[in-house]
Amino acid sequence: MYSQFGGVNMITELNKQEFYKVRHITDQCNNIEVRAVINGINPGWVYVDHPTEITAALIWTRGQAGFQVVGDSQNKHFLNGLEAYMTNYIEPKLKKLNINWVEISGENESWAETIQAIFNKRNISNDIQHVFKLKGDMESSEFQDENITIQRIDRELLKSRRFGNQSFLEDKISHFWDTIDDFAQHGFGYIASHNNDVVSLCISAFVADQTHAIDIETLEGYRRRNYGASVARAFVEECKLNGINPYWDCSPENTGSIRLAKSVGMSLCFNYKIFWYNLM
Template sequence: MISELNQLDFDKVKHLTDSCRNIEVRAVMSGLNPGRIYVDDATNITAALIWIQGQSGFQLIGDAKSAPFRKELHGFMKKHIEPELLNLHMQSVEISVTDGHWEEVLQKMSGSRDVAGDIQHVFLSSSVKGWMNTISQTACSSLYTSQYEDVKVLSIEEALLKEKLLNQLSLLKDKISHFWITAEDFLKYGFGYIAVHNDDIASVCLSAFVADGMHAIDIETIEVYRRRNYGALVVLAYAEECKARGVHPYWDCSPSNTGSIRLAKGIGLSLDFNYKVYWYDLIK
């Protein structure tokens, strides 16, 4: 019977998450990042549905032939999960999988609603030392022209989060709370940088998920500051911090996000693997 695990029991799915390449899953399992875990049988776990709060989506892991998931997941979603998603004003359910074996489960899970799908790219580094030595000269040289003389790149520290003179500070705090249980957890396990122009936070790059010496990157540039390379400023600072700490950056983006792909390649990352994402509407 499908049930939800208590957070103290999240380690019971470790045997499933160890082989999953998506670090968001392992970050939730370890308790560093917020989420919930639903399993097919609490006494003999062979499959799990993991709610990844920071992604506002789910991931299926384990045995796609799990009988409880095949028979019960649709009803469990309708009764226990979808009402909560609607209360959060979410209009669709998004589920990531590592292979196509889950498609039958997904079709049953969605009921009569149409399921759409696409792929996501994940860019990684081969080694901390190696990838930092391959940061493109174009990416670096473009950051130090005169147009950036009035821009400050600041590390996200405790004092900065209390700074009252910065505009859009609430956006930064909301972003941290979206990915992390507390700001203290972020400051202890993650790090990040902001680009500031005239007391405006123009761009943010920070650790969204952390697991096994890897940091999944989240980056956002305020709309009025886009297409000015401010994202490249914070990404380069973040990459240099990764090198100093000896951690590997993990960059997840859609194939259509050419700007994000350009930034990933600009700090020497390369496409490592793809995974599938499916979604269906809640309101139909």
């Protein structure tokens, strides 16, 4: 089923079985999250300028709770209807999910200028994001803690429900994946556990072909103890063994994340611009 707004040739929402129609636009996208949604691996929404002759698309990734616009940044039909479509159709959907902001980015500088122009009445803010990829060797590490166990996340570990805070692990996976089985089929990860609790984890958040976007989190109270570095190191080592390309996305202000990315051999690959505004 299609949902249309603004008449013929304006904006159409595709169902998941039709996402493949956008691949001719997204296959060359730098941002893995877009390709992960279009390939049907990670959950999201897709809105296009035409049901079949697609030249521009707006893609929402659930794990990021953000949008990216791709394709022709000068498509008049798409651009003229985008703000009204956001107001009348998409923003109410976000509010039902208790999301009170819109975050949107573009594939290139042309889209960045277009986004700024379309939403200039929304008190829109902007910043850049860094993306790191594996280009070097890991820093040597002598970190050891006999009270911490590093384990690979697999189906057996997930089904065992052996951890006191199992919900921390499951909620983190469910944030990016439709099901735990989807994660186990397409992604992988590592945890650090202490006293039968998961205290740090590093997982595949988005997957497109042989590229895995990393999500990493360490519980408050266990930070600055190298637990995050330990699970990130294990994750990247497996990537190197299996020909997987790790992909690390973070803000310039997140100096700890940048330092950690560099410590496991990753280097800045590209930047992209993001915009956001609050929903009233």
